[in-house]
Amino acid sequence: MKCPFCGFLESKVVDSRATEEGASIRRRRECIQCGRRFTTYERLDEVPLMVVKKDGRREPFAREKIINGILKASQKRPISYEVIENLARDIERELRNQMEREVPSQIIGEMVMERLRELDEVTYVRFASVYRQFKDISRFMEELEKLLQQRNK
Secondary structure (H helix, E strand, O other): OOOOOOOOOOEEEEEEEEEHHHOEEEEEEEEOOOOOEEEEEEEOOOOOOEEEOOOOOEEEOOHHHHHHHHHHHOOOOOOOHHHHHHHHHHHHHHHHHOOOOEEEHHHHHHHHHHHHHHHOHHHHHHHHHHHOOOOOHHHHHHHHHHHHHHHHO
16 A cells, blocks of 8 residues: 555555444554555445336435335334344345346335335335335235235235
8 A cells, every 4th residue: 555645655554443334444554664654445346236217217226215215114113223224235235246237126116025025014015005106996905915815825
């Protein structure tokens, strides 16, 4: 690592600490030539994940959008914020592990609904009603019937 003070190319690591939930490492370094100390950060270089919307627009993936959607659907339900954060983090991890640069928004919505179905049925129905944009009560009832069939299995 090049010293920012004298430009010498060698330094030694004095201290290392994980930061940002382990997403980066902070290193205190000391220049071998001038003896001055400086800090560097080491981060994983992630490929940006783009979401392809229904109308064809593309936008960067934002975990916060998943969290906000679930928060709205889970109002007055016994689901902690931590559980919601973990659910969103798991979905993001799964998407990034697929190594695709672009993912359709429909896939993300289906992943959220699949997990909500297991977590809390009321939250699932609320989320699905907005996500699937039920046009009438019969479509809503179809979804409820599917849920009841799965529960009885």
